[in-house]
Amino acid sequence: MNVRATFDSAGVAGQINFGIGQPSPDLMPVDLFRSLSEQFIAGADPLDFNYGASQGDRRFLESLAAFLTRAYGHPAAPDSLFVTGGNSQAIELVCERFTKPGDTVFVEEPSYFLAFQIFLDRGLNIVSIPLDEQGMRMDALEDALRHHQPALVYTIPSFNNPSGVTLSGPRRERLVDLSRAHDFVIAADEVYQLLVYEGDVPPALGTMIDRGNIVSMGTFSKILAPGLRLGWIQAGPGHIKRLLESGWVNSGGSINHNSSHLARHAMDSGLQDQHIEFAVSRYRERVDVMQEELERAFRPLARWTRPRGGYFFWLELENGIDTVALRGEAIAAGTGFQPGPVFSGSGRFGHCLRLSFAHYTAAQIREGMHRLSGVLRNHA
C-alpha cells in the first residue's frame, strides 16, 4: 500500500465523488424503514431488546436461511448461518478465528483496499494473486501455494471490488478443491452476489460450504442499508463452532440483535426481495449512463469492461497518466474516484482508477462524468 487508504464518506456539498462506494440516498427510503420498524414493534417482546443468542436470533437465522435458499437457489440451513455486524467486522472476525499473527493471507490483485489494513492489523503477511477476466488466476494461485501455506484466501468472487471481474464456475470448483488439499480457509466476500444487472452469476461460494473450507460473508449493507450494520457468515459446522468460541462474541450475545429484527421483517414480508429488485433496476440504469458517458468522452484515453453486477467500473488509462496525482485534479473539479494503487498489495495499477456508480442518481452521474472527462482531456 503506497497510498494511505481512507474511507471516503459523505462528500463535500455539490461534489460528485465516484470514489464513494456507498448506496445513494434514494436507495435508502425512510418509508421502508418506517414499515420495518412498525412491523417489528407491533409484535415485539421485551426479550427482543436483550442480548440475544451469539449465533444470532433463531427467527432471524431461519428467515435468512429461507431468503438465501431463494436468492442463491440452493438450500441454506439456519445452523450454517451466523450474524455479523457488517462485512468489515466479519472480515476482522474471520481473521480473529482463523489466523494468528505471522500467518499469510492471499488476496486478489486488485482487491478491496480497506481490507488490507484489517489484515495488517492482525499481523498477517499479504500475498497477491493476479486476476484475469475469469477472476483469480488458478495457475498463479497454485504457484503461490508451492511457496506459501496461507491461513486464508480472501476473494471477492462476484463483481470483484474494484475490477468488476467474476470468478468463473470451474475456477470456483478448483478453488474449493484446493482449500481442502492445502488446508486454507476461503474467506469469500460475497457482498455483490445479489446485485446482478446482466447475464448470470456462478453459484455463491456460500452454496459450496459442504465441499471445502469456506467462510462466506454477506451483508445487508448492499441490499438493504449500511446503517443497520448487519451481515452474516455462512459456513460449515466446524467453522461456525470456531466463530462461537470468540471471547467477545461469547460475552456479548448477538452482534446486532436490534438490527436483526428489522432485517427479519424485511425478509419475511417480501420487502427485502422488492428492495433488491428496486436497487438492481436503479443500478442497471446507472451502469447504462456511466457506460454511455465513458463511450462518449473517455475513448481512446481509457479502456474498461462494462460491469455485469456490483458497484464499479475499473478503468485503465493510456498516456502513462498517474491516477494518484489525477485524483487531486478531479477533486478540484468537483468530482473524484479511487486511484488504482490503493487496490494493490504491491503498488501496481498506477494507471488505473475505480468509479462507483452506486452513490449517485443517473443525472448526477452524467454531470460528474462531464467534470471528470474535462479533467482527463487535460492529459490527452
Add this chain to the structure above:
Amino acid sequence: MNVRATFDSAGVAGQINFGIGQPSPDLMPVDLFRSLSEQFIAGADPLDFNYGASQGDRRFLESLAAFLTRAYGHPAAPDSLFVTGGNSQAIELVCERFTKPGDTVFVEEPSYFLAFQIFLDRGLNIVSIPLDEQGMRMDALEDALRHHQPALVYTIPSFNNPSGVTLSGPRRERLVDLSRAHDFVIAADEVYQLLVYEGDVPPALGTMIDRGNIVSMGTFSKILAPGLRLGWIQAGPGHIKRLLESGWVNSGGSINHNSSHLARHAMDSGLQDQHIEFAVSRYRERVDVMQEELERAFRPLARWTRPRGGYFFWLELENGIDTVALRGEAIAAGTGFQPGPVFSGSGRFGHCLRLSFAHYTAAQIREGMHRLSGVLRNHA
C-alpha cells in the same frame, strides 16, 4: 480459568437462574422502544441509514456528551467519545488498538469472567491484582509493576463484577498517576457507574481522561437495552486517534449507526434519564429483597456485603463448600448462580459465588432464593 465460562443466556422455562447478569423483561418495555423508533423515523433522513462516521454520528456524540456531562457531573466533550457495539466489543477493540500478542494485562481478582477469554484470544498474559473493600489494592498493583510492564490494566472500578466492590477516590487518583508513570492504559469498564442504589460513587475514570492514560468504556446495555448493541469509549485525543486507525472501523463506518439514532433520541427526550431512574428504583428494591432472603436463610453459612450499586451479590460460603459442584445441585433445583472460580485468573474463589438480582422481579427473587437456600441447607 479452571471452569469453561459460558454466557448464561435466557434460561430454561421456570428456572430462576441468578447466574444470568442481564436485565429483566420488565426493564425493557416495548413502549419505550416504540416511542424511540417513532421519534427517530419521524425526523429521519436517508443518510441516517448509510454507514455514518467511524467515530460515531456527530449528533449522537453531542447528545452523549451532554448526557455524560449531566450523569457524571463533569464536562464531557463530543470529540472525546467514540461509538462502540457494546462493552464486550469495546474490550476487544481496546485490546486490538493498545496491545500486541505477548503483552501483559492486569486484571482485578476477582473480575468479569467473560473478559478473560477476550484477553486470551488476543494472546495476552493475564496477571491478577487482588481487591479489598476499597477496590484494587494499590500496594499489590505497585508490587506487580516491579515485575511486569502491562500494556493494559483492566478494572471495573464501580461495583466490580462480581464482588460489588468500588475503587475508592484516592485509589483512582493513584491508579491514574501510575498509568502515566508506568505507561500503561487503564481499560476502565464503567458499565455500572450509573446504577447507584445507596450512597455516592467516586467520579468515573471517564472524567479523568485529561490526567492519565484512560480508556473508559460505557454501555447502553445496562441503562437502556442490551439488544441495541451500543456503547461508547471516552478517552483523550491520542487514544481516540488510535481507535480510528483500526482497519475494520475505518472500513465500516459507525459501528452501530442505526442503534445510535435510537439512543440519541432517548438522551435528547429525557427518556434515558427517566429510564435510569426507573431501573435504579427496581434494582434497589431487588437488593432489599435479596438481602432479606440472605439474612433470613443464608446465615451463618454465607458471608456477603450488601451491594450499593451494580448487578451482584458476592457470597463467601463456609464449610468448604465447592461452588462449582453446588451449581449443578442448584440447577437441578430450578435455580442457579455463577461459581467463584470463573472470576479468577488463578482458580481461586472455590467457596464463593455470584448472585445477580438484575434478571428477575422481586417475587421471582424470593422464590429463587427459597430454592437456593434449600440446596445450601443440604450442606449445613
